[in-house]
Amino acid sequence: MRIFDPHIHMSSRTTDDYRAMRDAGVRALVEPAFWLGQPRTNVGSFLDYFDALLGWEPYRAAEHGITHHCALALNPKEANDPRCVPVLAELDRYLRKDSVVAVGEIGYDSMTPAEDEALAAQLQLAVDHELPALVHTPHRDKVAGVTRTVDVVRESALPTERVLLDHLNETTVAAAKDSGCWLGFSVYPDTKMDETRMVRLLREYGTEKVLVNSAADWGNSDPLKTRRVGEAMLADGFSDDEVDLVLWRNPVAFYSLSGRLDLGERPERDDYAGNVLRRGAPADS
Amino acid sequence: MDSPTLPQALAALRAELVEAVPHEAAEWLEATLGWAADADWESSFAVATRRVGRGALPVSGMPAADAARVLLLHAADADLATVTRLYQQGDAAERRAVLQALSYLHLGPEAVPLVEDALRTNDTRLIVAAVGDYAAAHLDQHQWRHAVLKCVFTGVPLTAVSGLATRTDAELLRMLGDYAAEREAAGRPVPEDVGEVLAAQPPHQPQHPQEP
Structure with missing residues (x-):
């Protein structure tokens, strides 16, 4: 089972997680920029x-045989902090980088005017940089939040086919699917989706344009939830090909909209200027 | 600005790159190098990988995008402020290209802080690029010895270190000897290349460090 986790915050995870993910079949991932748990106080952060x-x-990912790309943005929560908003001016130069495959996570947290502005501005940045956008849907007042998110996307110059609406669930999937956006589901131990409900939604709404992620971070989350969904799909009678579509080909197709997704061998890792032998010593120098 | 003459190594690199990449990429490269001295070449620097691809060159083994970026920096005769900005605002690949270009630019030791920054990371892509000719020419002896040790600790082969034969001194041999003893005491193997350096010039006791 080859797995592409389209949304995971690896900088909050340990090296053991990388090892376990590789063993579970994860070969590629996208890490979107998000809130650190502790509020930032300045742009430099x-x-x-x-x-x-x-x-x-x-x-770090390459050390474990996993290809790492990222999405960059001012996250919805910190879009409300005037100390953080000026980072929008810095995004232009960052969004040019090779391994940036989307603008994200953007979207709503509390649905404030400041969030409106940051969302619209960053949808436009996605247009300017020919990138798709990873759009977080709010945890509080979710149904209204998804409706409003879709409205803002429609008002923007970014086509819905270049937008991934994330953290969907039973109450929001229909509106999201009608919008023409890609459909993202975060599978968590206690909150968001679980693997059994995920399989039920796949039965009801199909596998087309559906992405499943662990969204693992510093909270109660599990970087192997993508694998668990694949196993639950197989147990429910989905074919290997359908599992591959959801866990690999759909995320590849979405992030390939950037024109920058590179899943091939990376010459810059170990084979340049002689073979860099990993000596098994921790890099503690 | 006079267009800088191409050192032999860069001429060879340019020829190899033009030969290795698709026709369209070669045309882009020739055009962008042609106007690098007076146009917005920095946007070309940013997108080099997407233009020439991620492959490595067949002879030098250098990633094609690194080669393109080094050639661009040289063609633009980038000054200290420019290389510092491109390094600080660069991703790992851009930083690596800046480090590799330093020895071809009209810079004195003022760019050493970039090399020091790279040597503080644990990213071997940057460390390899940092221990080239520029480091051999401009790091002081203490910094240079620690750069060699950094390579040993992070698994970068000592063949990557420029000037190893000419700059190795008694103090470095003492440090490598201590490292080998520490490895042996822990029941761990001594890296082959460290053993080779020590075998060629065994440290003699006692050692008195000498600063240049």
Whole structure:
């Protein structure tokens, strides 16, 4: 089972997680920029984080045979903090980078005017940089939030076919599917979706344009939930090909809209300037 | 600005790159190198990978995009402020290209902080690029020895280190000898290339570090 986790926050996870993910079949992932749990107080805090998503984190992933791309954005929650909003001006130069395959996570948290502005501005950035957008749907007042999100996307210059609506569930999937957006589901131990309900939705709404992610972060989450969904699909009678569509080909198709997704061998890793032998020593120098 | 003459190594690199990439990419490269001295070449620097692809060159083994970026930096005769900005705002691949280009640019030791920054990371892509000719020419002896040790600790082969034969001194041999002893005490193997350096010039006791 080959797995592409289209939404996971690896900088919050351990090296053991990378190893377990590789063993479970994860070969590629996208890490969207998000809230760190602790509020940021300045723009520089975002820049160091973006640099990590473009530098150290892909390196760490490659050490475990996993290809790492990222999505960059001002997240919805911090779009409300005037100390953070000026990062929007810095995004232009970051969105040019090779391993950036989407603008994200953008969207609504509390549905404030500041969030309206940040969402519209960043949908336009996606247009300018020919990138798709990963749009988070709010956890509170979700149904209204999805409706409003779809309205804003429709008012933007970004076609719905280049938008992934994430964190969907039973109450929001129909509206999202009608919108023409790609459909993202986050599978969690306690909240959001679980694998049994996910299989039920796949039966009801089909596998087309559906992406399943672990959205694992610093909270109670599980980076192997993608694998668990694949197993639950097989147990329910879905074919290997259908599992591959949901867990690999759909995320590949969505992020390929960027024109930058690269799942091939990366010459920059170990085979340049002689073979860099991993000596088994921890890189603690 | 006079267009800088192409050092032999870069001329060879340019020829290899033009030969290796598709026709369209080669045309883009020739055009962008042609106006690099006076146009917005930095946007070409940013998109180089998407233009020339991710493949490695057949002879030098250098990623094609690294080669394109090094050639661009040289063609633009990038100054200290420019290389510093491109490094600081670059992703890992862009930073690596800046590091590799340093020895071809008209820079004195002022760009050493970029090399120091790269040597503080644990990213071997950057470390390999940092221990080239520029480091051999401009790091002081203490920094240079620690750069060599950094390679040893992160698994970068010592063949990547420029000037190893000429800059290795008694103090570096003492450090490598101590490292080998520490490995042996822990029951771990001593990396082959460390053993080779020590075998060629065994450290003699006692050692008195000498600063250049």
